[in-house]
Amino acid sequence: MSEWNWATQPVDTDELADYYLAETLDGLYTPYALRRPAGDGPHPFVFIAYGNGGGGMEWLRDRVHRFRHITDVLLEAGYACAWSRYRTEVELGYQTGGALRTDVRQGMELMSRAPLEYEDEVAVLRHVAKLPGIDGSRLFHLGVSHAGEMLFKLLSQYGGLLRAGIAAEPASHELLTLSFDDHDEVTVSGGLRDIESLDMRSVERARRAITDPDEVSRRLDGVDIPVLVLGREQDELQGIFRLTYELLAAKRSDAEWRSWSHDIHGYIYPTGEPDAVQREALAVIVDFFDRHA
Template identity: 75%
Template sequence: MSGTAPAPAAPTPVMVEDVAGSDRPAHYLLAESLDGLYIPYALRLPDGPGPHPFVVIAYGNGGGGMAWLRDRVHRFRHVTDVLLDAGYACAWIRYRTEVELGYQTGGALRTTIRQGMGLMNRAPLEYEDEVAVLRHAAAHPAIDGDRLFHVGVSHAGEMLFKLLSHYPGLLRAGVAAEPANHELLTLRLEDVETVTTIGGLRDIESMEIRSVERARARISDKDEVAARLEAVDIPVLVLGREQDELQGIFRLTYDLLAEHREDAEWRSWSHDVHGYLYPECDADGVPRVDDVQREALAAVVDFLDRHNG
């Protein structure tokens, strides 16, 4: 029997929610993680039939589950509105909690089969939940699986680099805003006066590394850092924040990446809010967006557009 095979059906969402001021709802989907659990993400699609380029949107450490995700979808919806208007499908995602130095000590994830089921050398980490979401979204009939992008802020900016070091060929380009790359860059923190360790877990909430020189001097394994950055196979835009306590780490990330890739880009603004790339809605649900945030979001869209062809 001849004929064209039917197009794959869109996955069934577990929930659909309207988003204020928009006719483009949030479709809550579940992507199977590499170890068989499920990772929620909230997909919004732009107008038109597609297939559309797709942007994963991530912020900070993991945890919080569906309640965290729903709050982000509505309270920080402006970034998705901007991307939708530019023609990008996009999704806020949620992932598992960070494991202290799990990336540093765990190495690459290896899998095999024992007794007909999977076996791993370690548990997946939070950036591997992003891999699961990207692969799941790539199979959606309204998404172009060859045009996948990543926008991550703070810890999620570091997650982008961790993902790239172990999973090449997945993304077209990425944005790392205020990336907290102390683990990726193997920074020695034991003697930083504002860092304490309790029960084997470091408290870095008050850490200050504002200068590039101070950050560079704390790299403990230059060869390993070089290998991690050499594995980056896409253009990355690194965004800083002038008054941030970790601005030295943000800028050093760009400087080292630029040694390996001519298409690395750097922009930095002065702003009072960590995570300024994601404007927040006020108590009435209206996004409060200042000129710096508009300029930064326009720079992100421009960067994505230049690598979307």
């Protein structure tokens, strides 16, 4: 067993996933489950993420087995890939915490705030880039929902890590400094917003909800890679997805947009035999990575 490798477990009778623990920025550990294509490599790598954090190893193992189709597709295309588990989102932690700063006190590290969930992604990317058989200069990101927003948060503060990224149905509420004061369906309890019933299908309504356009612009200035934004036509937050793309496209000519009609949020991660829309979307994803590999 490699000194990097924490455990190896079967995906099925003839496929394996290597589980690793990446040291986080504050010295703890976050797990990820890596699958490699055939051959010695070095292989390009895709970080696969969905939603908020938490759930631990049980969540990670479930993703490896029940959502294996996306990894099968990427492996077939020649990409190493990994599901990861990161810490739980902190409500408005990105908005209020600012960039993470470190210093030394009495010979030990001191931080301006605790690391956030997207910084666990940073830790995994730095860790996997050092593994044998992985091309550390060709790292990619594929995130759905909150993990789509996490891609932009990561890019706004940590440049030079990724070759390209895909933000599918990105829930970019915090990134875009959106206010929901005039949305009766959004409630606040104990300082935590409940946006489960938010309906923002209109791009213009989402644009009007931006409270700090200068800060949004500064954040998007940090995007140093091509990004493909994926929407979902009937999603209640389609206006936010599309606005994320439009604001990025105003800054980068290599920003791309695709959208499909599908009943499932997170449709690019099928749990069974993919339907025609899912197959088309997955082909677009592989093509995007191939064009930037």
